[in-house]
Amino acid sequence: MDSTKLAVRTQALLTKVKGNSDLGADAREAAELVAELQPVLRFLEHRYYVEQDPLVADIEYDTLFRTLKDLESRYPELIHPDSPTQRIHQGLIESFDKVEHLTPMISLDNTTNLEELRLFHISILENLGVLQAGNESQAWRTRAKDLGDTLIESAPQDDLFSESTAGDLFTNLDGADLRYNVEPKFDGAGIALLYENNALIRGASRGNGRMGDDITANIRTIRALPLTVPLQDHGIVRMEVRGEAIIRLSDFEKVNERRTQAGEAPFANPRNACAGSLRLQDPTEVDQRMLSAFIYHISYMELADGTDPIQRYPKHTDRLELLQSLGFPVPEYGPSDGIDGTYRLCQEWAEKRDSLAYEIDGCVIKVDDVATQEQLGSTAHHPRWAVAYKIAARQSTTRLLDIELNVGRTGAVTPVAHLEPVALGGVVISRASLFNFPLVQKLDIRVGDTVLVERAGDVIPHVVKTIPDLRPPEATAVIPPEECPSCQSELVWDEPAAGDEVTGKVLRCVNYRCESQRVERIRHFASRGAMDIDGFGEAMAAQLVGAALIRDVADIFTLTMEQILPLERMAQTSAENLLRAIDEARDRPCWRLLTGLGIRHVGTKVAQVLCTTYGSIHALAEAPSDDIAEIDGIGTVLAASISAWFRNPESQALLERLKTLGVRMEDPEQPSQASDALAGEIFVFTGSLERFSRQEAETVVALHGGKAVGSVSKKTTRVVAGPGAGSKLRKAESLSIPVMSEQEFLDYLDTYGIDIS
Numbered sequence: 198m199d200s201t202k203l204a205v206r207t208q209a210l211l212t213k214v215k216g217n218s219d220l221g222a223d224a225r226e227a228a229e230l231v232a233e234l235q236p237v238l239r240f241l242e243h244r245y246y247v248e249q250d251p252l253v254a255d256i257e258y259d260t261l262f263r264t265l266k267d268l269e270s271r272y273p274e275l276i277h278p279d280s281p282t283q284r285i286h287q288g289l290i291e292s293f294d295k296v297e298h299l300t301p302m303i304s305l306d307n308t309t310n311l312e313e314l315r316l317f318h319i320s321i322l323e324n325l326g327v328l329q330a331g332n333e334s335q336a337w338r339t340r341a342k343d344l345g346d347t348l349i350e351s352a353p354q355d356d357l358f359s360e361s362t363a364g365d366l367f368t369n370l371d372g373a374d375l376r377y378n379v380e381p382k383f384d385g386a387g388i389a390l391l392y393e394n395n396a397l398i399r400g401a402s403r404g405n406g407r408m409g410d411d412i413t414a415n416i417r418t419i420r421a422l423p424l425t426v427p428l429q430d431h432g433i434v435r436m437e438v439r440g441e442a443i444i445r446l447s448d449f450e451k452v453n454e455r456r457t458q459a460g461e462a463p464f465a466n467p468r469n470a471c472a473g474s475l476r477l478q479d480p481t482e483v484d485q486r487m488l489s490a491f492i493y494h495i496s497y498m499e500l501a502d503g504t505d506p507i508q509r510y511p512k513h514t515d516r517l518e519l520l521q522s523l524g525f526p527v528p529e530y531g532p533s534d535g536i537d538g539t540y541r542l543c544q545e546w547a548e549k550r551d552s553l554a555y556e557i558d559g560c561v562i563k564v565d566d567v568a569t570q571e572q573l574g575s576t577a578h579h580p581r582w583a584v585a586y587k588i589a590a591r592q593s594t595t596r597l598l599d600i601e602l603n604v605g606r607t608g609a610v611t612p613v614a615h616l617e618p619v620a621l622g623g624v625v626i627s628r629a630s631l632f633n634f635p636l637v638q639k640l641d642i643r644v645g646d647t648v649l650v651e652r653a654g655d656v657i658p659h660v661v662k663t664i665p666d667l668r669p670p671e672a673t674a675v676i677p678p679e680e681c682p683s684c685q686s687e688l689v690w691d692e693p694a695a696g697d698e699v700t701g702k703v704l705r706c707v708n709y710r711c712e713s714q715r716v717e718r719i720r721h722f723a724s725r726g727a728m729d730i731d732g733f734g735e736a737m738a739a740q741l742v743g744a745a746l747i748r749d750v751a752d753i754f755t756l757t758m759e760q761i762l763p764l765e766r767m768a769q770t771s772a773e774n775l776l777r778a779i780d781e782a783r784d785r786p787c788w789r790l791l792t793g794l795g796i797r798h799v800g801t802k803v804a805q806v807l808c809t810t811y812g813s814i815h816a817l818a819e820a821p822s823d824d825i826a827e828i829d830g831i832g833t834v835l836a837a838s839i840s841a842w843f844r845n846p847e848s849q850a851l852l853e854r855l856k857t858l859g860v861r862m863e864d865p866e867q868p869s870q871a872s873d874a875l876a877g878e879i880f881v882f883t884g885s886l887e888r889f890s891r892q893e894a895e896t897v898v899a900l901h902g903g904k905a906v907g908s909v910s911k912k913t914t915r916v917v918a919g920p921g922a923g924s925k926l927r928k929a930e931s932l933s934i935p936v937m938s939e940q941e942f943l944d945y946l947d948t949y950g951i952d953i954s
């Protein structure tokens with residue numbers, strides 16, 4: 198079924214399921230619903246985990262998922278092994294069986310510069326008999342050395358390395374095609390998946406390359422990987438694919454945050470976390486690690502009619518296309534003519550490395566033609582037709598000069614390493630996280646030590662370990678402070694989590710009026726994940742608190758032009774923009790307010806669940822703790838924390854003030870969908886709108902199947918900009934996203950017969 202139909206079906210199912218508690222009253226109706234829910238949930242998983250472009254809110258997905266789970270528990274005969282509810286095996290896996298890979302998983306040889314890439318190319322030409330080993334190839338080796346890392350600008354017709362002429366050079370190669378394909382090299386753990394009769398029947402780790410562990414139960418938790426694929430539609434009976442399990446950087450942060458909160462040592466990097474997770478014996482625990490994956494190679498394929506797969510899929514890129522059409526998460530790839538072209542592509546990957554959502558440590562260059570790959574074969578250690586290009590490591594050693602103290606929003610006082618500046622993968626860093634004091638003591642890190650630091654993507658760099666062999670005699674132990682560096686009140690140790698007396702202890706400032714905590718609370722309230730106030734970052738929060746203009750989050754809504762105009766780096770326009778952004782924040786959905794209040798353990802997702810359940814802050818505040826605890830995914834500890842927060846008189850006073858200042862405290866009733874005329878459209882409204890409010894415009898868009906979001910990204914399809922539109926408009930222009938005025942938006946709606954009033 199195509200994605201438009203599935204999208205429409207999703208909406209229809211949501212309408213059917215929402216607020217309907219007696220679904221599946223008889224077995225026939227249940228069977229029909231299950232048959233509809235399964236493909237829709239698979240489709241939503243694909244949109245979320247593979248395309249990274251969710252179609253519905255998390256909570257809507259959860260609603261459909263729970264409906265399916267409920268139906269299956271009432272009618273167990275309807276459970277299909279490939280149902281989205283069956284990803285997680287309950288119970289422990291005693292031990293992993295050893296399995297043999299259908300073809301060996303051998304590792305790649307490495308290159309680190311253009312000269313080595315050219316030498317790789319020369320050896321391929323020798324192996325194919327294009328170059329005579331001896332004088333001829335020696336001459337090219339010498340030239341590769343002389344050229345170093347210089348790309349050839351304009352090359353003679355017969356140049357072995359150049360991009361433009363490579364095609365001509367190899368046309369008389371007996372049909373051998375020497376185009377290369379360049380893909381990112383993921384920093385995760387290698388996996389091999391076997392599919393038979395459309396179903397995933399085995400997932401294995403790399404192991405020693407010949408034999409791996411059968412980790413099928415753990416692999417099934419990876420929602421980016423399909424449990425079923427329509428192989429038979431392509432005449433394929435059996436297929437083994439290779440890829441890499443990874444943890445996306447944003448998920449990695451969440452996993453580590455959860456671990457530090459639970460008193461466990463954080464993982465050093467996503468790779469270690471990923472490899473460790475695949476070996477866990479409890480798939481439920483693996484599921485918590487939020488693994489993802491990419492698939493980049495078909496290592497074995499058997500066609501129903503006995504044809505040699507090379508005839509049907511002669512190029513590696515044909516196979517990547519096939520994998521993509523089957524629903525696998527396939528990396529971005531680019532074919533290149535000539536070896537110098539591959540280097541250019543590798544450089545591009547190196548440049549965008551920091552903006553990726555996952556870690557890469559280089560690129561893989563593969564001969565695209567499969568027959569040529571087979572002709573080249575392998576050495577005892579590496580394939581001859583592929584090579585890795587490594588980009589600079591992001592680990593380095595440097596000196597720990599001092600420890601700075603950071604006071605968080607909840608008062609946690611954590612050490613930050615002040616380092617001798619060091620370049621890590623192109624960025625110079627001088628500060629790194631040390632997580633918490635007990636961990637510093639456990640790792641015996643001392644001021645003056647040489648330490649190993651690591652940086653993963655945009656995540657704050659952290660200290661991995663110390664190197665005691667290089668310790669100078671004057672190095673001093675790190676002693677936790679006794680007073681808060683901000684308000685000087687006495688610090689207390691949190692009770693450690695059960696079973697972990699070392700890393701579970703957090704040093705905390707319990708003075709609610711502490712200035713550092715105030716700044717952090719206000720910054721959190723205004724942040725993108727909460728109230729999303731444009732232009733209100735950490736520096737702004739610190740300035741406003743420092744100037745005694747605000748003391749709590751409600752004060753944000755009392756700010757006036759007279760108060761903010763004299764502030765540093767503030768001009769008339771920026772002040773107007775800030776006040777407008779603050780004013781707009783009054784009308785945010787309730788979950789944003791709830792997230793912004795900073796109740797412990799209440800993040801975006803929990804806030805969304807709570808607001809959908811209760812519909813207003815008032816109803817949630819009145820709800821008994823037991824009642825909240827019954828919501829799926831909340832539990833008693835969290836419910837108690839929420840309920841305690843709302844019982845606190847200071848919280849109640851804060852909410853009352855926010856309400857008086859015009860901050861929205863309830864969500865409007867969800868109107869049911871009127872049409873899907875705007876399906877697939879993602880709107881951003883910016884600037885001041887005169888003929889309708891932003892809220893009205895967003896409602897109309899949603900009512901007709903479109904989406905309205907707060908910030909411009911590549912996925913945005915249209916931007917509606919009124920007077921005073923700033924950074925969002927500029928971003929839309931830089932991404933060439935169509936921009937319309939208010940009137941053009943009304944005309945546009947009119948073409949669909951939609952009237953905003």
Ligand SMILES: [Zn+2]
Binds near residue numbers: 686
């Ligand atoms: Zn303090």
